[in-house]
Structure formats: structure tokens, C-alpha cells
Amino acid sequence: MDPRSEVVIRQHEYLSGRVLLANAPTDDLLSNLGNDIETQVWTWNFNEYQYFQNQQANVHFGVDVPESPFDQAIIFVPKSKELLNYLLHNIVSRLSEGASIFLVGEKKAGVERAAKQLQPFGKSIKLDSARHCQMWQLTLDKTVQAKSLADWAQQYNVATPNGDLTICALPGVFSQNRLDVGTAVLLPYLSQVTSGKIADFGCGAGVISAYLAKLNPKNRIFAMDVDAFALESTRMTFAQNKLAPEQLEIKAVTGIEDAPLFLHAIVSNPPFHQGIKTDYNASENLCKTSRRHLKSGGELWIVANRFLNYPILIEQNFGQCTTKADQQGFKVLFANTQKK
Template sequence: MDPRSEVVIRQHEYLSGRVLLVNAPTDELLSNLGKDISPCFWTWNYNEFQYFQSQQANVHFGVELPEGSFDQAIIFVPKSKELLNYVLHNVVSRLGLGASIFLVGEKKGGVERAAKQLQPYGKAIKLDSARHCQLWQVKVESTAQEKALADWAQAYTVATPKGDLTICALPGVFSQNRLDVGTAVFLPFLSQVTSGKIADFGCGAGVISAYLAKLNPKNRIFALDVDAFALASTRMTFEKNGLSPEQLEITAVTGIEDAPLFLHAIVSNPPFHQGIQTNYDASESLCKTSRRHLKSGGELWIVANRFLNYPLLIEQSFGKCTTKADQQGFKVLFASTEKKS
């Protein structure tokens, strides 16, 4: 079991009623909660959502809190400070005065820093410190008014050959306040991507999706991501730039296996962070299995750190991988399926 869950279970006597569990680990916590507790899980990670569904948990996937009222909330500290601010504000807006919010996290995950973010809502008390984790409690002394989702987005401008794009990025989304180097290296090559049905795998705030839509109004973009905040950001980015909603299809995915079939192209600045861990599974799977989602003559375009072994994995699947650029520590990689004569 995750040590954070073990710390929660150690302090079980503090828990009662309808409890909202936010960003909880995928472990056996649910089966170790008392029968007097009515748990509801909230996650913005589609993999985790599917896990909790398989456990027959009451679980909600999305950027908004689940419906209904709660007596207490347990927040497992997310990686992003901005995302924790968002979560705390929204949880406090739903709970009544005097209700308890518990914050749990690993020391290496910044739980002591995160505990300081409780201060606007009441006096934070450390309840436990064990297994390299800490559990904090605050009893809500001041409420918060719910804010519109758009008020939480950061906006920045990206210059492209087709004019400026305004990018809207919600808390916790990759590259929230500026264009990342990998995408900057990738952008000049997107005009070479074949037109048609294009999947943007790991769409983030929608930079690549929006630019591909702007390049050709006939492009149909499938924005794929595991993160609900990324998907919502991509939708906002399309709206902000006046791009046609008919061009965009937003889909929560666990990996490339959930992508549509018969695509003209797959483009990706692939994700490799899961929480504070580094995880290459999703991007390695993209290199190995994306071919089956492409039409004959379909294309795969990836930008990736120079040190990763993606060219070898792509070659094993496609037969050939071309390096289109090698700049600033990133490679732009291209492969295509054979056209049938």
C-alpha cells in the first residue's frame, strides 16, 4: 500500500461521514476505510479513474468537484503548487465552516511547503509524520467563493508562421506559463504534417492542436490526454483563438491504444511524468504501437529529448525513422507507413 494511504489509515478515528478523497493513490485504501465512512474519489487522471471504477468506487473524473456535499476532504498533495491552490479553493467553497480538510503527502513531494497553502483557510496542525509522509489537518475558518474555471487559466502568446496563438493553460498542465523548448523546436515542422484526421497525443494546453487547426481548416484534430486539466485547456485555447469547435475532438485516454483508427497522422510531444515519478511507458508504447492507428501512408511525428531511444523503437515498428532536426537537446522524428501500390 502507498505510504500516504497508510498514514491516513493510522489516523482513521479523525474520519467520518461523506469524505471526498482528492488525487488519491491507486491502492487498497478504499477497502481499508471504515464502514461508517462514505468515500467519494475525485481524480483528473484517466488511468486512475479507470482503476477506481474497477474497484467499484464512487469516483468522478474531471476538473470540477463531484456533485453533492461533503463532511470532510482528504487531499493527496499534487505535484503543482498552482493545482493545489485550485483544489483547496474549490474544496473549501463546497465544505461548511468547521469542516476538516486533511492534507497528506511525501516529504520529498513537498508536503511541508504544501501545508503552508492551508493557512488562508484556518490553523494547520500536523497530525502525523511516518513513512516519510506527513498528514496535516485544517478546520475551515473562512470560506471561499467558487470562481469560473477560465479565471484559473494562465494565458501566453506563441508566435507562429500563421500568426500569434494565445495559449490557455490551467493549473498543473505541462508548460503552464511559457512555450516549452521541445514544442518550440517542433512547431516549424508541423506545416509538413499530412492533412486530414490528426491525433495530438499528450495535447497539454493545446499548442500543437491549435496550430494544426490553424494551418488547415479541413484538419480534424483529436486531442488526446490522460489529464482532464490538459483537455479543458486545449478546449479553452481553441475558443480563445476563434478556431472552429467542429475541428476539435477531445478524448481522455490511458495511452495510444485509445486513439482512433485510420488517422492520417499522429503528432506528439510525448508525456513522461506521472506525479513526481518519471515514466516512459506511454511514450514508448506510442513509438511501438502507433502504426496500427494510421492509414496506409499515415505519418508519425514526435519531438523528444535527444537521449531517449525512440528512434530505435520507431524503426522496429515502421522500418525507418528519419531525424528531421536535432536542436537544443531535442530531436524531431518522422516515420510513415508504406503506401499500398
């Protein structure tokens, strides 16, 4: 069991009524809480959503707080400070004065720093410190009005051959404040991508998706990500730039196996983090299995850290891999399926 869950179980007497668990670990925590507690899980990670569904848990996937009422909330500290601010603000807006919010996290994940973010909402005390984790209790002495989702988005501009794009990125989304180096290295090559039905795997704030849509209004983009905040950011980016809604299909995925078939191209700055942990599974599977989602003559375009073994994996599965660029620590890799 996750040590954060063990700390919650140790302090279960503080829990009562309807309890919302935000960003909960995928373990047996729910079955170890008392029968007098009615739990609801809020996650924005599609893998975790499917895990809790399989557990027959009451689970909500999305960027908004679940609509059903709750009396208390437990927030498991996310990686992003901005995302924690978002969670706190929105959960506080649904509770009344005197209600409790519990914050749980590992010391190495910054739980002590995160606990300081409780201060604007009331008095907080440390309930427990064990298994390299801490659990804090916030007692609300105020409530707040929820803000619109757009108020939480950061914006920055990206140049394209057809004019600038305004990127909208919500809290916790990769590269929220500026264009990341890897994507910047890839963008000049997007004009070489074959047009048609294109998947952007790990779409983030929608930079690649919007760039491809702006390059060619005939492109149909499948923006895919595990993270609901990324998917919503991509939707906001398309709306902000007045790109045709029919060009975009948003798809929550667990991996490339959920991509459509018969794609003309797959383009990706592939993800390699799950929370604070490094995880190359999704991006390695992309290299190994994306071929089966492409039409004959379909293309794979990836930008990745220079040190990763993606060229070998791509070559093993496509028969060839071309390095289109090697700069600033990143490689732009290209492969295609052989036309019959």
C-alpha cells in the same frame, strides 16, 4: 499499500461522514476505511479513474469538484503548487466553517511546503509523520466563493504562419506559463504534416492541436490526454482563438491504444511523467504501436529529448526513422507507413 494511505488509515478516527478523496493513490485505501465513512474519489487522471471504477468506487473524473455533498476532504498533495491552490479553493468553497480538510503527502514531494498553502483558510496542525509522509489537518475558519475556471488559466502567445495563438493552460498542465523548448523545436515542422485526420497525443494545453487547426481549417484534430485539466485547457485554447469547434474532438485516453484508427498523422510531444515519477511507458508504446492507428502512408511526428531511444523503437516498428531536427537537446523524429 502506498505509505500515504497507511498514514490516513493510522489516523482514521479523525474521519467521519461523507469524505471526498482528491488525487488518491490507486491502492486498497477505500476498503481499509471504516464502514461508517462514505467515500467519494475525485481524480483528473483517466488511468486512475478507470482503476477506481473497476474497484466499484464512487469516483468522479474531471476538473470540477463532484456535485454531491461531502463533510470532509482528504487532498493527496499534487506535483503542482498551482493545482493545490485550485483544489483547496474549490473544496473550501463547498464546506462550512469548522469543517476539516486533511492534507497528505510524501516529504520528498514537498508536503511541508504544501502545508503552508493551508494557512489562508484556517488553523492547521500536523497530525502524523510516518513512512516519510505527513498528514495535516486544516480546520476552516472561513469559506470562499468559487471562481470561474477561466480565472485559473494562464495565457501566453505562440506565433504561427497564420497569426498568433493565445494558449490557455490550467493549473498542473505541462508548461503552464510558457511554451516548452521541445514543442518550440517541433512547431516549424508542423507545416509539413499531412493534412486530414490528426491525433495530438499528450495534447497538454493544446499548442500542437491549435497550431495544426490554424494552419489548415480542413484538419480534424483528436486531442488526447490522460489529464482532464489538459483536455479542458485544449478546449479553452480552441475557444479563445475562435477555432471551429467541429475541428476538435477531445478524448480522455489511457494511452495510444485508445486513439482512433485510419489517422493521416499522429503528432506528439509525448508525456513521460506520472505525478512526480518518471514513466516512459506511454511514450514508448506510442513508438511501438502507433503504426496500427495510421492509414497507409500515414505519418508519425515526435519531438523528444535527444538521449531517449525513440529512434530505435520507431525504426523497429516502421522500418525507418528520419531525424528532421536536432537542436537544444531535442530531436524531431519522422516516420511513415509505406503506401501499398
